Amino acid sequence: MREQSQAHWREGSQETVSGEGTQEQLTVDSQAESAIKHYAEMQSAPRFPLHLPVELKSQGQACSAETQNISANGVLFAMDKDVPVGSAVDFTILLPGDVVGSRCDIQIDCHGRVVRSFEDKGRRGVGVVIDEYHFERA
Secondary structure (H helix, E strand, O other): OOOOOOOEEEEOOEEEEOOHHHHHHHHHHHHHHHHHHHHHHHHOOOOEOOOOEEEEEEOOEEEEEEEEEEOOOEEEEEEOOOOOOOOEEEEEEEEOHHHHOOOOOEEEEEEEEEEEEEEEOOEEEEEEEEEEEEEEEO
16 A cells, blocks of 8 residues: 555656655755756856867877867867767867967966767867866966
8 A cells, every 4th residue: 555645646648756756856856956057157157259279188089179269167169079078188278478468378288077069060069167277388
């Protein structure tokens, strides 16, 4: 016999169950909502359209890419190769001195991870969140 707290409703092929599993579902839902909120906050950072050549290294392989935009949280690359979401990546961005108001170029060594990958006009768009970075004068 089922507990009274487990109510079933069935219409067509849909079924709703409440009871023991409800708390687990609420935990999963709140984790998903938290991840969505964090992603939205990352997406809201101002982006600067900067097109710079970059060599991106992932899983022991290097490939050429071009930055499409850069924000405080990450970089969007255009590239010919797909890099799977979740992959760790290393790359160096060389900012021209005249762009950043410096007499010399600025090198930024970055370590991050792929959070987005999509098809765009025959190329791959690859969004990377930057986890660590280090500035150097070039």
